[in-house]
Amino acid sequence: MERPILTIKQAAKLLQVDPNTIYRWARAGKFPASKIGKxxxxxxxxxxxxxxxxxxxxxxxxxxxxxxxxxxxxxRREIPIKFEYLGEGADRYVSIYAPAVGGGSETEIIFDKKEHFLRYFERKKFNLLDVGCGDGKKAAFFISHITRRASAYSALDISARMLDIAEQTIEISHPNLAFEKFIDDFEFGNIAHTTYYLHRRYQHNNLITFLGNTIGNTLDPHRVLINLRDSMGDEDLLLVGLAFHNPKNIPLVEYNQRSVIEWLWTIPEKIGIKRSDGNIEGIYNKTKRQFEHQLHFGKNWERMYGGSLIRFTKDQKVRLAISRRFTKDDIFQLFARAGFKIEIFVHDKDNALVLCRPHAWEKRI
Ligand SMILES: C[S@@+](CC[C@H](N)C(=O)[O-])C[C@H]1O[C@@H](n2cnc3c(N)ncnc32)[C@H](O)[C@@H]1O
Structure with a gap:
């Protein structure tokens, strides 16, 4: 029978570590050992x-x-990009940050068309819910310039680290604004538990911001829009930032800059794929109008991960990320199909913004 009580040496043997380490941890109160006499x-x-x-x-x-x-x-030989934002992936992403990739800037468009947006936000208070918050800087800008009457800023993200970064941003820019954070995956289903909570807690309509072409990185933008729509009432608003298709601007060099590639190594390295096993490259898929990052294996590779044997052969590819470009037609179709009524559509040469609300069911086609 196994002994229920162990000496430090036996505990160290069980853990396969040096007993001196355990003694040190025990003395520092970092290990659950008790001193009985000596x-x-x-x-x-x-x-x-x-x-x-x-x-x-x-x-x-x-x-x-x-x-x-x-x-x-x-x-499917894919790594969903959302995992690349977890842990240190969040810091790597924030350090490269979007403006360099894709050009243009959503905040610039908003600033230029300020009067369009102010009409919706000047007199009415909203609970701002930033879905896929990133570092929170765009939300901070939006609160400063457009929704000065925001009742609270809430951030929803898959990444706990990203939420911490957004919290720090808002603490500095708007120290008196209530802040709430929610760890969730918007691709899984609706986020009504969060939007309902915000309605009840702050007693205003919700404004959901979904910026940075996060929608263009997902495998199924339609499904994501449906998830958001099912989390909203007819009086809530949704602001979405999309990458606008510009055949004259295909910034492949930016997609291949070292910092972007470094960021995309986050998950492959966690799985145990080494830099010497392959390389990551960004390409532009003209037919689908999207950038894609792929990991090319330079040799046969196999490894146990999470209880499964994963195997790739030399020259196989794994898709790591997509970044869709949307034409005006794509955008109008996408939002109509998901049951949204577009209130504002503005764009510059590289980015588009859509402010919309769910179509009342009586009016849906
Ligand atoms: C492209 S960044 C955009 C960040 C910010 N909105 C901006 O415009 O700068 C995508 C953000 O969405 C988060 N994200 C990606 N997929 C997600 C998912 N399925 N569920 C929740 N958050 C997700 C990422 O962690 C990241 O913060």
Whole structure:
């Protein structure tokens, strides 16, 4: 029978670490050991719990995310881009940040067409919910210039680290504004639990911002719009920023700059793919009007990950990211099909902004 009580040496053996490390942790109160007279004793069950707590801290993805990643990787040779924003991926993304990629700027368009937007926000208070918040700087700009009467700023993102970054931004720019953060995946389904909570908590309509062509990075923009629509009432508003198709501006060089490639290595490296196993390259897919980043394997590769054997052969490719460009027709069709009524459509040569609300069902076609 296994002994329920262990010495430090036995605990160290169980954990396969040096006993001196355990003594040090025990003295510093970082290990669940008790001193009985001059001797340290540890419960075997506490050693197991200690190991599990470490596992959770080191775990990058939740179990559900790991299953989604392996399904995409093995079944479709894809890594969903949303995972690249987790952990240090958030810092890498923020350090390169969007304006360099894609040119133009949503905030510039908003500033230029300020009077269009002010009509909606000048007299009415809204709860601002920033979906896929990034570093929160665009929201900070929007609050300063357009929705000065925002009742609260809430951020929803898949990445806890990204939410922390957005929180710091808003704390500095709008220290007196209520801030709430929600970890969620908008591709999974509607986010009505959050929008409903905000309605009840602040007693205003919601304004959802969904900027930075986040919609153009998803595999199914229609499904994402439906998720957002199902989280809204007819009086709520949605502001979406999309990359506008400009055949004269295909900034492939920017998509291939080192910092972008570095960022996209975040997840492959977590899986155990090394730089010497392949290379990442951005290409432009003219037919689909989208940029795509692909990882090309330079040699055969296999490894156990999350309990599955993952295998790629030399010259196989894994798609890491897409960035769609939308024409005016694409945009009007996309929003109409998802049941939205467009209130404002503005664009410059590289970016488009749509302010819309769900069509009342009596008026839907
Ligand atoms: C392209 S960045 C845009 C950031 C910001 N809105 C901007 O315009 O600068 C995409 C953001 O959406 C988040 N994101 C991506 N996919 C997501 C998903 N499925 N669910 C929740 N957040 C997601 C990322 O973590 C990141 O903060």
């Amino acid at each position: 001797e340290w004793r540890v419960l075997r069950s506490d050693v197991i719990k200690f190991l599990e707590s470490k596992k959770k801290k080191n775990q990058f993805l939740t179990e559900a995310q790991e299953a989604e990643l392996i399904t995409a990787l093995v079944g």
